[in-house]
Amino acid sequence: MILLLAxxxxxxxxxxxxxxxGLPYQTPELRFVWLVFLAFLPQLxxxxxxxxxxxxxxxxxxxxxxxxxxxxxxxxxxxxxxxGMSFLLLGLILNLTVIALNNGFMPISPHTASELISKQxxxxxxxxxxFGTKDILLLSESTRFEWLADRxxxxxxxxxxxxxxxxxxxxxxxxxxxxxxxxxxxxxx
Amino acid sequence: MKNKLALLALxxxxxxxxxxxxxxVVLSLAMLVLGVGAPTDPGGGGH
Numbered sequence: 001m002i003l004l005l006a007x008x009x010x011x012x013x014x015x016x017x018x019x020x021x022g023l024p025y026q027t028p029e030l031r032f033v034w035l036v037f038l039a040f041l042p043q044l045x046x047x048x049x050x051x052x053x054x055x056x057x058x059x060x061x062x063x064x065x066x067x068x069x070x071x072x073x074x075x076x077x078x079x080x081x082x083x084g085m086s087f088l089l090l091g092l093i094l095n096l097t098v099i100a101l102n103n104g105f106m107p108i109s110p111h112t113a114s115e116l117i118s119k120q121x122x123x124x125x126x127x128x129x130x131f132g133t134k135d136i137l138l139l140s141e142s143t144r145f146e147w148l149a150d151r152x153x154x155x156x157x158x159x160x161x162x163x164x165x166x167x168x169x170x171x172x173x174x175x176x177x178x179x180x181x182x183x184x185x186x187x188x189x
Numbered sequence: 190m191k192n193k194l195a196l197l198a199l200x201x202x203x204x205x206x207x208x209x210x211x212x213x214v215v216l217s218l219a220m221l222v223l224g225v226g227a228p229t230d231p232g233g234g235g236h
Contacts (some may be wrong), residue, residue, distance in 0.1 A: 076221075
């Protein structure tokens with residue numbers, strides 16, 4: 001949600017900014033775009049397609065997630081000169097670190113999870129169970145780099161509940177800057 | 190029919206290279222953020 005909001009917000013800001021300056025909107029110049037589609041493929045199969053999602057075991061899903069994130073890391077590194085990509089790269093490294101150190105999934109504590117689902121529903125889960133698409137329910141004390149886990153929640157007045165990590169914040173910021181200020185580097189030159 | 194084809198051709202001309210480029214960039218950024226981000230929501234399910 002936080003990530004899609006950043007994309008949905010970045011594009012109109014970029015377009016309005018270009019219009020205000022009287023210039024056409026400069027589409028961000030991303031290279032090796034094919035790598036994004038290739039990197040997303042393993043995640044699409046094991047995490048998002050319902051028919052496949054229940055099929056592979058957790059180890060295979062975790063391996064696919066890490067391989068996929070490494071491919072995304074390659075893409076972000078190859079495009080590191082794009083304004084905003086450095087934020088996204090940092091967020092990616094933070095998420096990849098905490099995922100790789102916690103059985104290949106993003107850890108979430110029972111306390112944070114209880115803010116997303118009812119206490120009764122949470123009783124069906126045990127420590128170590130998959131939670132959501134990419135998360136794993138882990139006690140805070142048995143989580144490595146707990147400060148990088150999904151531990152933040154939107155303010156209570158926000159209509160939609162979700163948990164996010166510090167890495168997600170940087171990724172959202174990066175995506176917003178990429179679309180909102182695509183001509184930043186050109187302007188500097 | 191001829192008019193409709195002409196209209197279609199005119200619309201296609203309006204979709205210039207930059208629009209297609211922007212669509213590809215937005216699509217690839219959406220895949221990138223969904224792929225590297227890991228927020229969780231109650232609708233994500235479990236088990």
